[in-house]
Amino acid sequence: MADPGERAKRAGEERSAPARRRAHTTSHDLERYADLFARRTQVMRSSAMRDLMAITARPEVISLAGGLPDTSSFPPESFAAQMTRIAHESSAEALQYGPTEGFAETKACIVSVMEAEGMSPDPDDLIVTSGGQQAIDLIAKTLVDPGDPVICEAPTYPGAVPTFCSYEADVIQITTDDDGMRIDELTEVLARLAREGRRPKFIYSVPSFQNPAGVTLSAERRRRLVELAREHEVLVCEDNPYGLLRYDGEPQPTLYSLDGGDYVIYLGTLSKILSPGIRIGWVVAPPPVLEKIGLGKQAADLCTSTLTQYFVREYFAEGRWREYVDDLVEIYRSRRDVMLEALERHFPPQAEWTRPGGGLFVWATLPDYIDTTDLLAKALRENVAFVPGRAAYVDGRGAASMRLNFSGSGEDELREGVRRIGRVVSEQVELYETITREQLLGDEGEDGEEDTGGDVVPMRPRKRSP
Numbered sequence: 061m062a063d064p065g066e067r068a069k070r071a072g073e074e075r076s077a078p079a080r081r082r083a084h085t086t087s088h089d090l091e092r093y094a095d096l097f098a099r100r101t102q103v104m105r106s107s108a109m110r111d112l113m114a115i116t117a118r119p120e121v122i123s124l125a126g127g128l129p130d131t132s133s134f135p136p137e138s139f140a141a142q143m144t145r146i147a148h149e150s151s152a153e154a155l156q157y158g159p160t161e162g163f164a165e166t167k168a169c170i171v172s173v174m175e176a177e178g179m180s181p182d183p184d185d186l187i188v189t190s191g192g193q194q195a196i197d198l199i200a201k202t203l204v205d206p207g208d209p210v211i212c213e214a215p216t217y218p219g220a221v222p223t224f225c226s227y228e229a230d231v232i233q234i235t236t237d238d239d240g241m242r243i244d245e246l247t248e249v250l251a252r253l254a255r256e257g258r259r260p261k262f263i264y265s266v267p268s269f270q271n272p273a274g275v276t277l278s279a280e281r282r283r284r285l286v287e288l289a290r291e292h293e294v295l296v297c298e299d300n301p302y303g304l305l306r307y308d309g310e311p312q313p314t315l316y317s318l319d320g321g322d323y324v325i326y327l328g329t330l331s332k333i334l335s336p337g338i339r340i341g342w343v344v345a346p347p348p349v350l351e352k353i354g355l356g357k358q359a360a361d362l363c364t365s366t367l368t369q370y371f372v373r374e375y376f377a378e379g380r381w382r383e384y385v386d387d388l389v390e391i392y393r394s395r396r397d398v399m400l401e402a403l404e405r406h407f408p409p410q411a412e413w414t415r416p417g418g419g420l421f422v423w424a425t426l427p428d429y430i431d432t433t434d435l436l437a438k439a440l441r442e443n444v445a446f447v448p449g450r451a452a453y454v455d456g457r458g459a460a461s462m463r464l465n466f467s468g469s470g471e472d473e474l475r476e477g478v479r480r481i482g483r484v485v486s487e488q489v490e491l492y493e494t495i496t497r498e499q500l501l502g503d504e505g506e507d508g509e510e511d512t513g514g515d516v517v518p519m520r521p522r523k524r525s526p
């Protein structure tokens with residue numbers, strides 16, 4: 061029998077074999093499988109955040125890239141007590157398969173979360189999903205054939221982009237401003253599609269504290285959006301992970317409550333108000349649509365984790381879930397303010413950014429000669445990360461923007477992270493100004509004109525979003 065040292069060595073060699081193979085993949089190896097891939101794999105895109113997660117896991121990197129909630133603020137003793145109770149009282153059930161649509165007890169917890177935002181869905185209209193991400197995937201799987209129009213915001217949730225692409229949707233993005241999706245542009249797009257005889261499968265919107273832009277759809281636009289959905293008989297997918305994470309202002313009515321659930325499909329998640337690790341989200345949809353979504357879920361994963369549904373049940377039974385959301389609101393409000401102060405201090409005057417009233421993200425836009433995908437490589441050398449703006453578009457727009465997360469880092473880290481990004485941005489701005497100035501001087505020299513000094517470089521005026 062081999063000694064333990066020898067066994068460990070051999071195991072190590074076995075483990076590293078796939079990694080070695082990956083490192084030596086040749087075009088010949090790729091060709092061997094190429095004919096097997098479904099056509100849709102050609103349009104599948106990687107999620108920028110997922111790619112970045114591997115790099116940003118390094119402890120020396122300050123990541124403003126993820127959308128990570130602060131799970132360290134969840135009391136470990138509470139977690140331990142709930143899991144112990146489950147082990148003692150419901151071990152067999154918690155380790156068993158569960159119904160595809162989710163347990164009635166989980167649905168009751170979810171209904172109480174929706175009630176906190178003024179909605180009262182029928183639990184039968186609701187399916188528990190493996191995170192909100194699965195709900196987006198199931199909706200696209202249920203509704204989208206290749207080439208079907210899907211409308212969403214510009215920028216949109218970067219995690220939805222790979223989903224829409226993998227179902228080969230024809231994604232049409234509607235510009236957003238400080239009041240969310242521009243309804244005038246949406247009206248035109250809907251009219252154009254109607255003239256072309258194309259019915260969009262749905263309008264995907266994150267109306268409150270949007271990921272990535274941090275903006276919120278105004279009350280008036282919410283009403284118009286719901287009216288347009290009715291006029292055109294188009295479904296709206298309201299994705300609302302952040303509605304309860306509000307730091308300023310008054311809550312807006314959800315699209316679901318304005319519509320009553322005829323044309324609005326509602327997506328929620330416990331990821332940002334409890335834990336993303338438990339993978340509990342949900343979808344509320346009109347019964348015929350929900351039935352198809354349920355069939356899609358059966359094929360995808362049979363059921364959402366039974367164990368984490370039991371955890372949710374125990375946690376909500378304690379009756380303190382709102383208090384924890386209030387704690388998170390305090391933490392995040394303060395982090396948002398730290399980030400906004402740091403941006404003011406360290407970003408050059410040519411940059412502009414949003415001032416979110418809630419949620420987890422600030423969206424910063426730099427002068428358009430800066431490409432944030434290139435800038436990220438420079439930032440990573442300074443051990444700091446953000447999501448480049450292009451990830452939030454299907455059409456290559458967003459190159460000068462970046463998404464900055466303020467929930468997943470402590471206040472000192474936020475200041476330092478923004479300082480480092482500010483430095484690489486300022487370097488780019490200075491470089492551009494130097495080159496442009498030299499070019500201008502060169503041109504003027506050729507024309508024989510007088511040197512007008514250093515401040516002739518045309519720059520966009522400083523403008524800050526409210």
Ligand SMILES: Cc1ncc(COP(=O)(O)O)c(C=O)c1O
Pocket residue numbers: 127190191192193194217219266271299301328329330331336340341
């Ligand atoms: C708008 C939006 N939808 C859906 C999700 C997915 O969340 P989860 O799958 O963790 O519930 C996120 C996560 O960041 C999000 O921001």
